Amino acid sequence: MTNETSETKVWLITGCSRGLGRALAVYALDRGDRVAVTARNRAAVVDLAAAYPDRAVALALDVTDPASVAAAVRECEQALGRIDVLVNNAGYGYLAAIEEGEDSAVRALYDTNVHGVVTMLKAVLPGMRARGSGQIVNISSFGGLAAFAATGYYHATKFALEGLSESLAAELAPLGISVTIAEPGGLRTDWAGESMQQSSIRLADYEPTAGKRRAATLAVSGKQPGDPARAAAAIAVAVDAELPPLRLLLGSDALGGARARLDRMRRDIDANEALTVSTDLVAARTVAER
Secondary structure, eight states: OTTSOTTSOEEEESOOSSHHHHHHHHHHHHTTOEEEEEESSGGGTHHHHHHSTTTEEEEEOOTTOHHHHHHHHHHHHHHHSOOSEEEEOOOOOEEBOGGGOOHHHHHHHHIIIIIHHHHHHHHHHHHHHHHTOEEEEEEOOGGGTOOOTTBHHHHHHHHHHHHHHHHHHHHHGGGTEEEEEEEEOOBSSSTTTTTOEEOSOOOGGGIIIIIHHHHHHHHTTTOOSBOHHHHHHHHHHHHHSSSOOSEEEESHHHHHHHHHHHHHHHHHHHHTHHHHHTTSOHHHHHHHHO
16 A cells, blocks of 8 residues: 555544544545544454555554554554654543543543544654654644533543644744644534543532533534534545644634634733733833833
């Protein structure tokens, strides 16, 4: 499989067993690219490799296990020659008021949604740096820009990913490697269904806030407005762009929510401008006003 033309891209996508990861793998394969399709359980993606025997390789990959990551990256490079596009898609949600969060579950969430991304980056970036080219797509969420009750720990992981990605983009741009943060709104996947984790702790004081939103989040499963296949196509367009965007919102709900979030931030910033600048040293303020 290493004799394809250099014009085709080689993708490594984490979390291809379902949802956006699977949709993106299918889209890339359908258009002629080569893809390492991965899942913790390799059996969940062997059908993709069988359907595209000349362009796909199915790999077991647990992003929380450094040995598994190293093996998958090595096997991908051996089978497909290189990695042009790394998509850090593996991740899941967790429902709990902050006080209800279970320590072991929260650590496991961070291990997948944040530390797993870092492990993947450290395994793939040496090859990209050696070639002077490559693209990183980190799947964040509209929930990486705004936060709500009951999903605070999930938001925390995605806020972390956003900051990590911005710094990464600044570090990699001079090396010929781009970074795109994909921020989906509600996609019709299993995120709010079978994939969702939640705390077994329920505190009555939080029922009107986090408890209510827990129920609303679970109830939306299967009714989300976003199409994973269309989201995959949009990500591919961004990857193909001469100047890939740092941020790519996916879905009209994400767009509206992001604009509302920016409006709220601006109102807060402007309303407190005098208090904000009051903390400067007088000399510093005087120089800034000149």
